[in-house]
Amino acid sequence: MRDNSKFNFDEELKKLPALPGVYLMHGPKDEIIYVGKAKVLKNRVKQYFQKSYKKSVKIQQMVSLVERFEYIVVDSELEALMLENNLIKEHKPRYNTLLKDDKTYPYIKVTMEQYPRVLKVRKRATDKAKYFGPYASNDQVNEVIDLIRRTFHIRNCNKVFTEDSPLPQKCMYYDIHQCDAPCLGRQSRADYRIQVDKAIDFLNGKYDDIVKELNRKMMRASDNLDFETAIEMRDLIKSIEAIQNRQKIVAYDSGDRDIIGMRREFSDCVVQIFFVRDGKIIGRDHQFVDIDQEETDEEILNDFIEQYYNGTPFIPHELWVQTELPDRDILEQWLSREKGKKVSIVTPQIGKKEKLVELAMTNAGILMNRYRQQYREQDAKCARAIKELQEIIGLENPPLRIESYDISNTMGALNVGSMVVYQNGKPKNNDYRKFRIKSVQGPDDYASMYEMLTRRFEHGLSEMKDNAATGKDNELGSFSNFPDLICMDGGRGQVNVCKQVLDELGISSVKVCGMVKDDHHRTRALLYENEELPVSENSEAFKLLTRIQDEVHRFAITYHRSLRDKNQIKSLLDEIKGVGEVRKKALMKRFGDIDHIRVASLDELIECPSMDDYSARQVYDFFHNNPKTAIGTLKQEMK
Secondary structure, X not given: OOOOOOOOHHHHHHOOOOOOEXXXXXXXXXXXXXXXXXXXXXXXXXXXXXXXXXXXXXXXHHHHHOOEEXXXXXXXXXXXXXXXXXXXXXXXXXXXXXXXOOOOOOEEEEOOOOOOOEEEEOOOOOOOOEEEOOXXXXXXXXXXXXXHHHHHOXXXXXXXXXXXXXXXXXXXHHHOOOOOOHHHOOOOHHHHHHHHHHHHHHHOOOOHHHHHHHHHHHHHHHHOOOHHHHHHHHHHHHHHHHHHHHOXXXXXXXXXXXXXXXXXXXXXXXXXXXXXXXXXXXXXEEEEEOOOXXXXXXXXXXXHHHHHOOOOOOOOOEEEOOOOOOOXXXXXXXXXXXXXXXXXXXXXXXXXXXXXXHHHHHHHHHHHHHHHHHHHHHHHHHHHHHHHHHHHHOOOOOOOEEEEEEEEEEOOEEEEEEEEEEEOOEEOHHHOEXXXXXXXXXXXXXXXXXXXXXXXXXXXXXXXXXHHHOOOOOOOOOOOOOOOEEEEOOOHHHHHHHHHHHHHHOOOOOEEEEEEEOOOOOEEEEEEOOEEEEOOOOOHHHHHHHHHXXXXXXXXXXXXXXXXXXXXXXXXXXXXXXXXXXXXHHHHHHHOOHHHHHOOOHHHHHHOOOOOHHHHHHHHHHHHOOOOOOHHHHHHHOO
């Protein structure tokens, strides 16, 4: 029975408006356990609490846990869908259908600068660069980029130079014939641009002219008895043909579309997506989805499309799916709005199109059989690692929540701390925390660790106190959820600092151990209660500790680098008259780093959002007419 003294369901259900919106169900700890959208909130939310309404087992379980609900009214069903997507992505409610994989797929980016580069990126930014993809794997992207550089001699460096101010030294890529040295003035900007345009044609799938040109070069080299060059041209042709053969023509036109197929068995489900660009399959993706056995195929695919294309950098003109979707019209509106062009969701019924969707479904089935056991084995390994840790340390209960901390600085400057969390043996990214160290000057890791731990647990105790004052004793916030075990990245010194903080704050439930490293900086033992406990390299516990150690280092260093880069950028741009916070952000978003701002033309600066003629002139003069920052000075520094 629900306690209506805190939240009167009967009264609140009567207040529901007959308007579109999003509703949020809260569980016993006031956590959000389900997010849904409704064309009419009044009708949809009431259904959950009507005995006569048929509900799946999953929804019955969810409703039994609901302590309260809230809702947000919007103007249209489309806005409700968009808000629902954002809330699910933010809160990851356990009773919503969620994708198990949170992958980002690589793109190939051709920069739009004086001498463009071809790069691998994970995100498609809103800049003037050209993007190609997504590609299914890093290996595939690396292979294509390597072929482009060998074929078209696109530069593989981030050197800053102009046609009028070449650099004094060449690099190895010139010596191995993969770059024609525009940085030395040995290739004009116009000639370099011709090669970039050919590379773009290649990325667009226009191979024929390129192969013909390479054939001509091969024959000419052979006639001149330059067999080394002829072999090089032959190998390039073979590489291009190999890529071309992997991209099968799958459509009657050259449009962009994603072909989506799904297979399910009990609570397991896999969705396979083929990426078709310009009429060719350039890659594929698959996603494992947590589903309710009573959900229909239509509902699963509907929810999948909402999540998968929420925030994706590229939306094709068409999606081909295996069944009609209940929210097709509203999904098409949303996708069209996100893309800025018409997007259609098609359910092919006959012919070649239907067979392509069936092919995606077949691949989904193969993947499900292959990876289902793998996922279960991963879960079993994580459980085994937790059990082994419990046994090694001698804990009464398994350490389901583990936290680890690290300090990073540069010669004592910009001290920062990081906290990573592992729940059930897996990283819980939403609970990661960053700390700017405020009280420590210079390289004092112990003092920095003391401050970070004190702030972390004082904040947790404060949350507990606030919850108790409001009658939410059982609610756990982001800081009041204390760990079962702290794994300090270090030996006795770090462990003693942590114990000191916990003792001073009166926290006795949290256990502390140190990760003692070997000569290769890998954890060889755990320090617990002043005793070194060996950890076998073949154990799952060792592998888990290694992952935790690597992750806390990565998180700390990444945060420190981001602050360091921001400080360097800020210190230089702050000197420019007429450039405030908004323009600094716009410049960095447009050009990426200070070196590319430095060599930007006046026209390029004027085109940057938030910049006007005066501010663009100030930036240009600062870097070109200022003795301390001029291009010539930069070139001298690089000698």
